[in-house]
Amino acid sequence: MKLIATLLSLTLLVSWANSKETNYTASTPAAPLVRKFLGISLADSIDFIRWKLSITENKYSLECIYGIGKPNTNGFYDGGKKIAFSGEIKKEKNNYLLINNNKTLKLAELNNNLLHILNNDNTLLIGGGGWSYVLNNMTPSLTNKVNMIAKQTSYRDSVAFQGRTPCGDFSINHPGNGCIKMKWYIVLYANAVKNEPTTYLLNRSHMFPLEYPGKKGTWKIIEGKDGRIIYELTPDKETIHTYLLKLDDGVLIFTDANGNLLVGDHDFSYTLNRSF
Numbered sequence: 001m002k003l004i005a006t007l008l009s010l011t012l013l014v015s016w017a018n019s020k021e022t023n024y025t026a027s028t029p030a031a032p033l034v035r036k037f038l039g040i041s042l043a044d045s046i047d048f049i050r051w052k053l054s055i056t057e058n059k060y061s062l063e064c065i066y067g068i069g070k071p072n073t074n075g076f077y078d079g080g081k082k083i084a085f086s087g088e089i090k091k092e093k094n095n096y097l098l099i100n101n102n103k104t105l106k107l108a109e110l111n112n113n114l115l116h117i118l119n120n121d122n123t124l125l126i127g128g129g130g131w132s133y134v135l136n137n138m139t140p141s142l143t144n145k146v147n148m149i150a151k152q153t154s155y156r157d158s159v160a161f162q163g164r165t166p167c168g169d170f171s172i173n174h175p176g177n178g179c180i181k182m183k184w185y186i187v188l189y190a191n192a193v194k195n196e197p198t199t200y201l202l203n204r205s206h207m208f209p210l211e212y213p214g215k216k217g218t219w220k221i222i223e224g225k226d227g228r229i230i231y232e233l234t235p236d237k238e239t240i241h242t243y244l245l246k247l248d249d250g251v252l253i254f255t256d257a258n259g260n261l262l263v264g265d266h267d268f269s270y271t272l273n274r275s276f
Contacts, residue, residue, distance in 0.1 A: 020056070021054055021055065021056045022054070022055050022056075022137065023052065023053070023054050023055075023137070023138040023139070024051070024052070024053040024054075024055070024115055024135040024136060024137055024138065025050075025051060025052050025053075025135065025136055025138050025265065025266040026050070026051045026132075026133075026134060026135040026136055026264070026266065026269060027048045027049065027050045027051070027074075027131050027266060027267050027268065028048060028049050028051065028117065028127065028131050028132065028133050028134075028135075029048060029049070029127050029128055029130070029131050029132075029133070030046040030048065030049050030066065031117075031125055031133075033105070033119070033120065033125070034049065034105070034117065034125075034133075036103060037098070037100060037103050037104070037105040038064060038066075038083055038100075039083065039100075040066065040083070044066075045068060046066050046067060046068070047067070047068050047069040047076075047130070048066070048069060048130065048131050049064050049065070049066040050064065050065045050066070050080075050266060051063075051064055051135060052064075052266075053115075053135055055089060055096070058088060058089055058090070059086065059087070059088065059089060060086060060087060060088075060089040060098055061084075061085075061086040062083075062084065062085060062086065062087075062098070063082070063083070063084045064082070064083045064084070065079075065080040065081065065082050065083075066080055066081055066083070067079075067080035067081055072180075074180065074267045085100060087099050087100050087101075094108060094109045094147040094148070095107065095108055095109065095118070095122075096109060096115065105117065106118040106120075106122070107135070108122075108124065108147070108148060109147055110134075110146060110147055110148055110247070110253075110261065111143055111145040111146055111147060111261060112137065112140075112141060112143060112145070113136065113137040113140040113141065113143065113261065113263045114134055114135070114136060114137065114253075114261060114263060114269075115134070115135040116133055116134050116135075116247070116251070116271075117133040117134075117135075123248060123250070124247055124248050124250055124251045126250040126251060126273045126274060127163065127251075127271070127273040128162070128163075128273060128275075129162040129163065129164070129183070129185070129273075129275070130164060131164065131268070131269075132163055132251075132268075132269045132271040132272075132273055133271075134253075134264065134269035134270075134271050136263050136264045136265060136266075136269060137263060140263040142260055143260060143261075144225065144255075144258060144259040144260045144261070146225075146226070146228055146245065146261065148247055148248070149226055149227055149228050149229075150228070150229050150246040150247055150248050150249075151229075152221070152229055152246075153249060154192070154195055155190035155191070155192050155195050155196065155197065156190065156192060157189065157190065157192050158187055158188065158189045158190070158276075159187070159188050159190075159274065159276065160185065160186065160187045160188070160274070160275045160276050161184075161185075161186050161188075161244075161252055161272035161273060161274055161275065162183075162184060162185045162186075162272060162273060162275045163183075163184050163268075163269075163271060163272040163273050164181045164182065164183050164184065164268045165181065165182045165184065165254065165262075165264065165268050165269070165270050166181065166182070166264055166265050166267065166268050166270075167179035167180065167181065167182055181267065181268055182204055183203075183204060184202075184203070184204060184272055185202075185203040185204075185214075185275075186200060186201070186202050186203075186233075186272065187200060187201045188200050188219060188231070189201075197218075197219050197220055197221060197231075198218065198219075199216065199217065199218055199219070200216070200217055200218070200219045200233055201214060201215070201216055202214045202215045202216075202217070202233070202235075202242075203215075215235045215236070216235070216236050217233055217234050217235040217236050217238075218233075218234055218236075219231055219232060219233045219234070220232050224245070224259055225259060228245060228246075228259075229245070229246040230243055230244065230245050230246070230255070230259070231243070231244040231245075231246065231252065241257070242254070243255045243256065243257065243259075244272065245259075245261065247271075249274065250273065250274045251271055251272070251273060251274070252271065252272045253269075253270055253271045253272070254270040254271075254272075
């Protein structure tokens with residue numbers, strides 16, 4: 001009996017050791033499909049939802065805080081409302097399905113560092129100017145792997161993307177001391193007749209985008225590894241480039257010069273969302 005008990009204990013110990021837990025965090029908007037999965041009423045007033053998602057093999061645990069954001073902070077009025085539950089998770093190719101009773105939420109695994117919430121039609125859920133729908137690995141590793149390769153479509157006269165990112169020093173992002181977040185608004189212009197990119201306008205100020213023109217420059221498309229589509233932006237009279245990987249028609253993500261996707265934190269991600 002002692003031998004059997006010892007072997008059973010060793011088996012459980014090995015199983016536990018092999019069950020790697022991965023933790024993700026994010027702050028996202030509150031789209032109807034997200035509210036439905038979390039059990040949040042559509043009548044509730046919400047600025048954003050803060051997530052902590054832990055995945056271990058075929059199980060997950062989820063903690064969320066949501067509510068109205070407190071100005072000039074990264075928190076909520078009155079601390080926000082809390083939700084916590086766990087359930088089964090399934091993997092279908094590069095997608096995860098979180099199951100909560102009879103409800104499911106689908107997330108695309110962009111790579112080992114990033115998950116992106118999906119619409120019911122498997123397109124990426126588009127965020128807004130404040131928050132995106134990416135969940136960030138809390139202990140990321142450096143990787144340029146991308147599981148989602150977008151297709152190039154015909155150019156429009158212009159298309160705009162917006163979002164907020166963490167403060168840091170990548171490419172043209174050089175915030176001053178005390179920076180809480182960086183606001184981005186980029187308009188990409190193209191010659192629709194010739195079907196080629198031309199110029200862009202970039203605004204990183206805290207003003208409404210159209211009140212301040214920001215930086216101007218030219219942009220082009222670079223075909224990266226595995227046929228991925230990368231937008232390279234070059235400001236006028238400068239040699240520093242900004243790199244944006246196209247995930248689909250509605251979402252771009254910042255990369256470094258080597259194609260590594262940038263990983264955000266519990267407040268903001270490095271994705272930009274299409275606004276028109």
